[in-house]
Amino acid sequence: MKQGPLRRLGEAAPADGPRQVDLTRVRPYGDTLDDGQIMLSFSLPVPFGDEAREAGRELCRAMGLEQPQVYHASDLGEGFTWLVLYAHCPHAVDYTAISVPRVTSRQLDREGVEDLWRQHFERRLRLVGACTGDDAHTVGIDAILNVKGYAGEKGLEAYRCFEVRNLGAQVPNEQLLAEARAFAADAILVSQVVTQKDVHRLNLAALVDLAEAEGLREGTLFICGGPRLDHETALELGFDAGFGPGTLAPAVAAFVVEEAIHLKARGRLPA
Amino acid sequence: MPPTKHMTGNTIRGHVQDALFDLVGIATGQGIQLLGMMTEAMHTPHLHDRALALEAARMIFAGGRDLGSEIGFRPGGLIQTRAAETLARATELLAEIAASGLMPTLAAGRFGDIARRIDGGKGLEGVFARGEDYWDPTEAPLTAALVRLNGFDPRAGWTP
Numbered sequence: 001m002k003q004g005p006l007r008r009l010g011e012a013a014p015a016d017g018p019r020q021v022d023l024t025r026v027r028p029y030g031d032t033l034d035d036g037q038i039m040l041s042f043s044l045p046v047p048f049g050d051e052a053r054e055a056g057r058e059l060c061r062a063m064g065l066e067q068p069q070v071y072h073a074s075d076l077g078e079g080f081t082w083l084v085l086y087a088h089c090p091h092a093v094d095y096t097a098i099s100v101p102r103v104t105s106r107q108l109d110r111e112g113v114e115d116l117w118r119q120h121f122e123r124r125l126r127l128v129g130a131c132t133g134d135d136a137h138t139v140g141i142d143a144i145l146n147v148k149g150y151a152g153e154k155g156l157e158a159y160r161c162f163e164v165r166n167l168g169a170q171v172p173n174e175q176l177l178a179e180a181r182a183f184a185a186d187a188i189l190v191s192q193v194v195t196q197k198d199v200h201r202l203n204l205a206a207l208v209d210l211a212e213a214e215g216l217r218e219g220t221l222f223i224c225g226g227p228r229l230d231h232e233t234a235l236e237l238g239f240d241a242g243f244g245p246g247t248l249a250p251a252v253a254a255f256v257v258e259e260a261i262h263l264k265a266r267g268r269l270p271a
Numbered sequence: 272m273p274p275t276k277h278m279t280g281n282t283i284r285g286h287v288q289d290a291l292f293d294l295v296g297i298a299t300g301q302g303i304q305l306l307g308m309m310t311e312a313m314h315t316p317h318l319h320d321r322a323l324a325l326e327a328a329r330m331i332f333a334g335g336r337d338l339g340s341e342i343g344f345r346p347g348g349l350i351q352t353r354a355a356e357t358l359a360r361a362t363e364l365l366a367e368i369a370a371s372g373l374m375p376t377l378a379a380g381r382f383g384d385i386a387r388r389i390d391g392g393k394g395l396e397g398v399f400a401r402g403e404d405y406w407d408p409t410e411a412p413l414t415a416a417l418v419r420l421n422g423f424d425p426r427a428g429w430t431p
Binding site: 041042043074076080082137139143150193194195196227228245 | 274275276279280311312313314315317318319322
């Protein structure tokens with residue numbers, strides 16, 4: 001790819017200068033538009049050596065990548081090889097055709113959320129949160145619920161509008177629902193941080209199934225969050241919302257209050 | 272390893288953070304460490320995530336082993352003050368544990384603000400009393416190594 005001379009800020013690109021991005025055909029960018037450069041890293045269960053390197057390159061070609069180069073290979077021992085490769089991706093995506101479902105609640109700060117709540121409710125909303133299954137990492141649920149919160153944003157416990165019960169880590173789905181029932185929770189917040197082999201998806205789906213079987217799904221908001229979750233996945237799994245990495249308490253708080261208002265309007269939220 | 276909350280999902284940055292932690296650890300004479308791994312807080316670390324963490328620790332421990340003996344900290348400075356404060360609090364906590372016992376201190380949430388009750392927790396169904404024919408093949412060689420290192424068995428008189 002030919003690179004044009006440096007331009008001053010605001011100066012129009014010359015006709016033979018750097019090309020504009022074609023948003024209907026977007027490819028990975030290394031240092032030049034459309035170079036399609038991709039870094040890959042994986043291990044193969046084969047002994048370290050030239051055959052392992054070639055197996056890595058072959059795998060990249062099978063993925064539809066071109067000109068794979070092994071930058072690094074190392075012997076992990078016991079017949080395993082770790083590889084770092086760079087390759088060229090000839091494929092493109094149509095960025096203009098992409099649609100990503102988002103949580104559409106308003107962007108409110110803590111006071112905004114509390115004001116909204118005050119206009120619609122006489123009582124505090126009850127929230128139960130837990131990190132479920134085998135996951136022992138409470139960092140996510142604590143960032144959202146704990147008073148001290150995260151990144152300067154206080155957690156939901158600090159909100160006047162919520163009564164919060166944080167059950168902590170490794171809570172079985174059955175126990176979570178039992179606690180939610182005993183607490184008459186308006187919303188259940190589930191965190192899944194460290195997972196393997198998609199166990200977080202199975203675990204979350206199982207929670208919704210169990211809630212439906214117990215008649216708890218209708219009048220309760222189900223919210224999940226974690227580094228490998230997003231709103232679209234959450235909806236697929238039968239949740240009302242999913243929050244990905246970087247979410248702070250106000251986003252969750254705004255969603256809970258807005259949705260609780262909707263539930264109340266439909267007569268599905270206990271007084 | 273640094274607290275998990277510092278893991279952002281940028282695994283390469285995480286690897287750097289872990290390396291810095293390893294360096295501070297070895298420079299301050301802490302050669303036994305729980306190693307941080309780049310995908311910690313994302314998924315159960317993959318084979319090569321573990322290998323990279325070990326490789327980095329080996330490199331840093333080898334290169335930084337004697338760094339601590341070359342470094343001095345400003346008297347009355349931030350680091351010295353913080354170290355003195357941490358040491359004082361640790362001593363206080365140890366005295367408290369000596370007075371009230373380990374389990375009650377744990378239950379009171381004195382460790383890292385996390386409470387663990389003696390009748391709470393998980394996994395009791397996986398704990399069994401030792402059978403009559405219980406034998407741990409690693410116990411004898413590990414005890415021998417401890418005695419070799421210390422000149423005596425530091426666990427003598429202690430029963431699990």
